[in-house]
Amino acid sequence: MLGIVSESIVEIGRGAFSGCRYLEKVVISEGVTSIGESAFWQCPSLTEINIPNSVTSMGTDVFRECTALKSIHIPGSVTNISDFLFFDCTALESVSFGYGVERIGDEVFCDCESLQNVIIPDSVTRIGNTVFADCKSLQSIIIPDSVQKVGYRTFKECTSLNTAYISSSVTEIGFDMFRGCAELTSVTISDNVTSIGNNAFSSCHLLSSIIIPEGVKSIGSNAFYNCKFIESIVLPNSLETIDFSAFAFCPMLKNVYCYAGNTPSAKPNAFDGSNLERAVLHVPDSSIDSYKAASPWNKFSNIADEDNNKNISQGAQGTFDLNGRSLTGCGLPAPANTTTDEGRVVVDITVNPSGEVIVASINRRTNTVNPELRQAAINAAKQATFNKVNSKENQTGT
Numbered sequence: 001m002l003g004i005v006s007e008s009i010v011e012i013g014r015g016a017f018s019g020c021r022y023l024e025k026v027v028i029s030e031g032v033t034s035i036g037e038s039a040f041w042q043c044p045s046l047t048e049i050n051i052p053n054s055v056t057s058m059g060t061d062v063f064r065e066c067t068a069l070k071s072i073h074i075p076g077s078v079t080n081i082s083d084f085l086f087f088d089c090t091a092l093e094s095v096s097f098g099y100g101v102e103r104i105g106d107e108v109f110c111d112c113e114s115l116q117n118v119i120i121p122d123s124v125t126r127i128g129n130t131v132f133a134d135c136k137s138l139q140s141i142i143i144p145d146s147v148q149k150v151g152y153r154t155f156k157e158c159t160s161l162n163t164a165y166i167s168s169s170v171t172e173i174g175f176d177m178f179r180g181c182a183e184l185t186s187v188t189i190s191d192n193v194t195s196i197g198n199n200a201f202s203s204c205h206l207l208s209s210i211i212i213p214e215g216v217k218s219i220g221s222n223a224f225y226n227c228k229f230i231e232s233i234v235l236p237n238s239l240e241t242i243d244f245s246a247f248a249f250c251p252m253l254k255n256v257y258c259y260a261g262n263t264p265s266a267k268p269n270a271f272d273g274s275n276l277e278r279a280v281l282h283v284p285d286s287s288i289d290s291y292k293a294a295s296p297w298n299k300f301s302n303i304a305d306e307d308n309n310k311n312i313s314q315g316a317q318g319t320f321d322l323n324g325r326s327l328t329g330c331g332l333p334a335p336a337n338t339t340t341d342e343g344r345v346v347v348d349i350t351v352n353p354s355g356e357v358i359v360a361s362i363n364r365r366t367n368t369v370n371p372e373l374r375q376a377a378i379n380a381a382k383q384a385t386f387n388k389v390n391s392k393e394n395q396t397g398t
Helices: 285-293 371-383
Strands: 002-005 025-028 071-074 094-097 117-119 140-142 163-165 186-188 209-211 232-235 255-258 280-283 302-305 347-351 357-362 395-397
Touching: 140 357, 163 357, 186 357, 209 371, 280 285, 285 302, 347 371, 357 371
Parallel strands: 002 025, 071 094, 094 117, 140 163, 163 186, 209 232, 232 255, 255 280, 280 302
Antiparallel strands: 347 357, 347 395
């Protein structure tokens, strides 16, 4: 069945096509300015629809449970993406937004289990709660630096997500943000973040190392609970509090580097079940006695002077493959590490038009499992800068 909304219509009303089970295609004429709440809710055969540039507003639940819809473009004339817009669109694979969209509401893509590709323009300033929760096919995401606020549970149970870049304007990692992202191997936390919420990275099993940037003051309860393969944790000088079970049940933990001169206040079970009898806690020399006297830090069997136990070495510089781009500054940075292991680390990078590396993740051609070598290569890649280009698109390479 084909539905045509003629030029004489300026508004598609609330629930106008809701429950039209055999509606397959809709053509909306230029001139329509608004699409009402639930307009196409439960149209299970709908596979194709166009949203013209004349549309400026869309209500909640417009395409909810349109289980055959696979792709759609929302023009920038729609500045506010309303709540539940694509909720439970289980076949939806690709969505793009035009420049001009400013807000993405709550649960917009929740339960879109086939969603693989979302392009968020840098006109967006706010992303709501639970927006991508249970998008089990989503593998990577870039939240542009224009975004100032990201809600809670944003990527909860995105079980295929392996890399994520969060806007440098965001100051808080909300609770449950990446909870249950079992395939997540790399996440970039901005230097502007001051707090990491409860359960933010709980059960992210493939994270091997975590670097909490300078500026973070608090880490919530269960923030990294049950991250089974974390071996290295770096905590900043700014850190003040660690809540219940924040790093509990990380059984592969080997090293914790805490740069805080003033011993952070941590709940007694903050590191329970995390191999404290073998893991080494590295702290500033002037603070060793303070850490040895404070719980739960004194549960570490090995507490060492951080300054005297790290011999920084420079890894070999490599090459890059980014068609049409060249390095600026001092060239390709060399990775710094403290291990004597050797290996090849290949890093996938995403570079924005300004030449900044906004995402860096481990490529499958890497032949070492050493977490320190892998993290050092990622850190070095993020420091690289490339020539600017006249484009709005990001570029990927290695």
